Amino acid sequence: MIPQQSDPPGAEPLAAPRRWRPFVLHPFSIAFVVLLAVVVGIVFHYRLHFLWVYSARRLDLYDIHAIACGDMPETSIPDNWVPCHFGGMELSLPPELAENKLPPNGSVASRFSHGLSDLGVGPPEDTTEMSQYFDAMSKLSPASRRLTRARFRLACFEADADNFRWSMTPEEVVSHTFYATNSKLIIHPREGRVETLFRDDIEGLLHFFSDRSPFSVANKRWQIWWISVF
DSSP states (O other): OOOOOOOOTTOOOOOOOOOOOOOOOOHHHHHHHHHHHHHHHHHHHTHHHHHHHHHHHHTTGGGOOOOEEEEOOOOOOOTTOEEEEETTEEEEEOHHHHTOEEOOBTTBSEEEEETTEEEEEOOOOOOHHHHHHHHHHHTTOGGGGGSOHHHHHHHHHTOOGGGOOTTSOHHHHHHHHHHHHHHHHHOOSOOSEEEEEEOSSEEEEEEEBTTBEEEEEEETTOOEEEEEEO
16 A cells, blocks of 8 residues: 555645636627628728718708709801900900990909890909819819819819719719819809810800809919809
């Protein structure tokens, strides 16, 4: 018989060795992690889409609809029309209108009237403030930096809240939100139709609505005139 060593009186018994159990993922835990990753991925991909939905409701952008736009028809100038100069711009007018020049009125530097026709020409506007705004806004949509002022306004005329699709790429959503928001800010009123003029020397937009038709025209030096036809 082999004698066994006994613990001394008063000593605590030795603790049993700790047994480690292997860590096993529960199937429901795996499913939860996978589902969470999928949800996070979807939210991240559609983050700008959700931002459009929020902005459209907050800023009332759902009432933004495209205004019909088309090219301005090219017509020859009648021989009897009178060329009139406004700063660096030449504008040919019918003789009966050119002969009836009225005194300046407010922001209208030159005004002509005959019968039911009334035409006002404003001086070249100071584009400093507009340029700063345009540069700041273009940082939100890098693609807009390649646009001239007239093409930027044309894109705002063509903006339509109904064009939004959940299948848009993030870049398309940014562009859609950018032009819809600016359309809300700078296009007034949102009615009528627009004719465009894009040449190598000048660019212009003629907006027909209600009882008058403002025509904004710019040369390559970004001098912008506003011509209103009543």
